[in-house]
Amino acid sequence: MAEFQPRFLSDYQSPAFTIKKVDLTFDLYDNDTLVTAIMQVSRIDKSSKQLRLDGEHLTLVSVAIDGQLLAADQYQLDDSSLTLSIEQDDFTLEIETKIDPENNTALEGLYKSGGAFCTQCEAEGFRRITYFLDRPDVLAEYTTTVIADENVYPYLLANGNKIAESSVENGRHSVTWHDPFPKPSYLFALVAGDFDLLSDTYKTASGRQVALEIFVDKGNIEKAHHAMASLKKSMAWDEQTYNLEYDLDIYMIVAVDFFNMGAMENKGLNVFNSKFVLADNATATDTDFFNVEAVIAHEYFHNWTGNRVTCRDWFQLSLKEGLTVFRDQSFSADMHSKAVCRIQNVRLLRRMQFPEDASPMAHPIRPEKVVEMNNFYTMTVYEKGAEVIRMLHRIVGDDGFKKGMALYFERHDGHAVTCDDFVDAMADASQVDLSQFKVWYEQAGTPTVKVEKQFDQAKNELTLHVSQHHPDLPVNKTTKDLLIPIAIELITQAGSQSHLLTLSQAQQTFTFKHLENEPVVALFTDFSAPVKVEFEQTDQALNTIITDAKDEFSRWDACQSLFMREIFALINAPSKAVSATLLATVSSILNSEGDNALKAEMLTLPSFDEIAELCDSVEPQAICRAVETLKQTIAGELASEFKQVFTSNQQTTYSKDAKSIANRALKNVCLNYMARSEQYASMVSKQYYEADNMTDGIAAFSTAVIANLPDLSAISEHFANKWKDTTLVMDKWYSVMAQQQQDTFTKLQALLDSESFTLHNPNRARSLIGAFAMNNPQHFHCESGQGYRFLADRVIELNAINPQVAARLITPLIQFGRFDQATQQKMKREISRIASIDKLARDLKEKVSAALS
Numbered sequence: 001m002a003e004f005q006p007r008f009l010s011d012y013q014s015p016a017f018t019i020k021k022v023d024l025t026f027d028l029y030d031n032d033t034l035v036t037a038i039m040q041v042s043r044i045d046k047s048s049k050q051l052r053l054d055g056e057h058l059t060l061v062s063v064a065i066d067g068q069l070l071a072a073d074q075y076q077l078d079d080s081s082l083t084l085s086i087e088q089d090d091f092t093l094e095i096e097t098k099i100d101p102e103n104n105t106a107l108e109g110l111y112k113s114g115g116a117f118c119t120q121c122e123a124e125g126f127r128r129i130t131y132f133l134d135r136p137d138v139l140a141e142y143t144t145t146v147i148a149d150e151n152v153y154p155y156l157l158a159n160g161n162k163i164a165e166s167s168v169e170n171g172r173h174s175v176t177w178h179d180p181f182p183k184p185s186y187l188f189a190l191v192a193g194d195f196d197l198l199s200d201t202y203k204t205a206s207g208r209q210v211a212l213e214i215f216v217d218k219g220n221i222e223k224a225h226h227a228m229a230s231l232k233k234s235m236a237w238d239e240q241t242y243n244l245e246y247d248l249d250i251y252m253i254v255a256v257d258f259f260n261m262g263a264m265e266n267k268g269l270n271v272f273n274s275k276f277v278l279a280d281n282a283t284a285t286d287t288d289f290f291n292v293e294a295v296i297a298h299e300y301f302h303n304w305t306g307n308r309v310t311c312r313d314w315f316q317l318s319l320k321e322g323l324t325v326f327r328d329q330s331f332s333a334d335m336h337s338k339a340v341c342r343i344q345n346v347r348l349l350r351r352m353q354f355p356e357d358a359s360p361m362a363h364p365i366r367p368e369k370v371v372e373m374n375n376f377y378t379m380t381v382y383e384k385g386a387e388v389i390r391m392l393h394r395i396v397g398d399d400g401f402k403k404g405m406a407l408y409f410e411r412h413d414g415h416a417v418t419c420d421d422f423v424d425a426m427a428d429a430s431q432v433d434l435s436q437f438k439v440w441y442e443q444a445g446t447p448t449v450k451v452e453k454q455f456d457q458a459k460n461e462l463t464l465h466v467s468q469h470h471p472d473l474p475v476n477k478t479t480k481d482l483l484i485p486i487a488i489e490l491i492t493q494a495g496s497q498s499h500l501l502t503l504s505q506a507q508q509t510f511t512f513k514h515l516e517n518e519p520v521v522a523l524f525t526d527f528s529a530p531v532k533v534e535f536e537q538t539d540q541a542l543n544t545i546i547t548d549a550k551d552e553f554s555r556w557d558a559c560q561s562l563f564m565r566e567i568f569a570l571i572n573a574p575s576k577a578v579s580a581t582l583l584a585t586v587s588s589i590l591n592s593e594g595d596n597a598l599k600a601e602m603l604t605l606p607s608f609d610e611i612a613e614l615c616d617s618v619e620p621q622a623i624c625r626a627v628e629t630l631k632q633t634i635a636g637e638l639a640s641e642f643k644q645v646f647t648s649n650q651q652t653t654y655s656k657d658a659k660s661i662a663n664r665a666l667k668n669v670c671l672n673y674m675a676r677s678e679q680y681a682s683m684v685s686k687q688y689y690e691a692d693n694m695t696d697g698i699a700a701f702s703t704a705v706i707a708n709l710p711d712l713s714a715i716s717e718h719f720a721n722k723w724k725d726t727t728l729v730m731d732k733w734y735s736v737m738a739q740q741q742q743d744t745f746t747k748l749q750a751l752l753d754s755e756s757f758t759l760h761n762p763n764r765a766r767s768l769i770g771a772f773a774m775n776n777p778q779h780f781h782c783e784s785g786q787g788y789r790f791l792a793d794r795v796i797e798l799n800a801i802n803p804q805v806a807a808r809l810i811t812p813l814i815q816f817g818r819f820d821q822a823t824q825q826k827m828k829r830e831i832s833r834i835a836s837i838d839k840l841a842r843d844l845k846e847k848v849s850a851a852l853s
């Protein structure tokens, strides 16, 4: 069937026709919206006589060319296209379609979220609005008129600047917007609704006034101030860092409750998942505040990296996403602790991207084969893509990178380009040969770098033998050696020195002379490349890195290596005693001076997925048991120290400055350990009931759940009762409740049956089902297979409602490669069950086929 056929990067052809201008009119009704599109079309390839337009889930009303209506035998129509025979080189095409926004549960194209109309067109949603050349290399100038009931929908918004408004018959009104910047259809947006509006202005570096508007559900305006402040910071940062100014007179953000992803960078009219806009002290955690700022920045930065310069085709997605994630990460690092930001980026990469890169869906950051584009908004394209840009930054240096960015915009502003164009701009601006670097774009899988160290005592000379190794994955036809920047630190009695090595061959040797004594070597400082490392280090060397390295990331990483080592020892010998040196290390971190946020990170054990990622044929329960033993032992042995650090970091008044956030983080890590010691467990419910902010409240609540404390049911009831009318907080409640340890499946069923649960809201679905599959490994991987069955049942239900969300939630089920055969079989049985259902959506079909092949 055509809809399941893959598309290949190598088949790319430039468009035979283009659309230069579009005039859209939306007459909005819940079930019968009429869309009129008047397009100025030009032929590019003179030999092409057939114009094939994309269109899905549409009712065609009429088609006219240069004012002449076409009869039904003058075009061909099927489920995914409308094809016309064309004589003219330049013509006006007018198409009327009808759509049903209210029943659009897939949330792609035009749909209703609560009482508002909104759109989501990336990647290929515009074809659910009208027949169009729905591909990113067709750039058109849009004029959009929106007509709707004036009382119900007082705000009618679209991209660009407002150019007209009027009242029309039957209590309806009409507003027209014009966007002067040619754009691909995926950046189109429309919103109609009744909102509270937070307005502000921003003066750009060149002195232009920009109106800033954030639209939120009525009653939520106080929760929009943080988003507004974040937007202004982002605008200033992009001016200071890259000389990039905003270009329209108005920047609008609308927060909606029903949204498949985080947010969308539509030109001048971002549509956001309300989770990444709304925040106040009572309802948002420190992490939520951080994330709102980061997502606001990400979407804002897309205005240049994505909108002004866009992608030639969807295989190039990382051109805009990898680069924009790199930009938002750099912004966050400038606003907060650089080291803690970096640690969190790396944790995410190891926990989510490394497993994806070893899974049946592994793909290079620039995929070569795609069935459903929505399946490629991945950790690989985004997060590994950002790591690739970061390596480029390290190789060409900050100045070279900024020159490269400037050249990129000089060459490509207003165009749809490729990842190669970006790397070429970097190479040309900094005069560095990056041809080998491009292999990062075409090769999937996490490389392993092996290092052996030799020290010549007589000469005081250190030699590192370094080699690179690549996993054998079916997606890679061949494997090539990569250009890998290896930042290192050599720690000697005289202090520490930093070097940048470039590994370009399969094996290379690096020598360092005139050292004081045998150094301790910290490899991949600041995580200079997205690789795994094999390097034998003594516990003592790791402890030296923890105490003496200049690079804070390496200090954290050394600590994680010690934990990892202990966890593997416990997997192999469950009744062994926990190493006394490890306990001493934890104790000395607890009692050290320094940044509490970094300490909190250092004291947090690796997650299930980070551990599984380093395993080969392991039983998942063995991982869970080992982690629990380690946690219990640390908690028991150091109970009074945790209590002491917990107490000394208690705050009397709530504040959001960096120091208070850091203190809360450390205190809550301590609380988590304290929950496991009998004498202090009662501190958890005390903190819950006394908390005056969400960070402390939810930390106590989730600790009570994970440690299965006796007060749990009272706390959970209190929480649900207090927040029953606040959607985003109830999402938190569901995701905490998904981590329950006792009678888990009975309780999960009760949660599914609860009145406020619905699979139609993606946040709600993810908060229960996603949180269970990702954060409750004991029960997701329980031996009976019930956890896999639970997930598969929900995926099957979601297939009929929202295939995109279903396909995202199936992820943990298809990442089975690290587990033992018996586990793999149980997981595959459920995947097969999903594969066999009727009307399996393309999104799921692509994933289950890959998993079963």
Ligand code: 0A1
Binding pocket: 120, 122, 123, 260, 261, 262, 263, 264, 265, 298, 299, 321, 374, 377
């Ligand atoms: N471009 C957006 C992400 C996004 C992608 C797809 C969507 O719907 C299918 C929605 C949003 C970003 O990177 O923020």
Ligand code: ZN
Binding pocket: 298, 302, 320, 321, 324
């Ligand atoms: Zn993005």
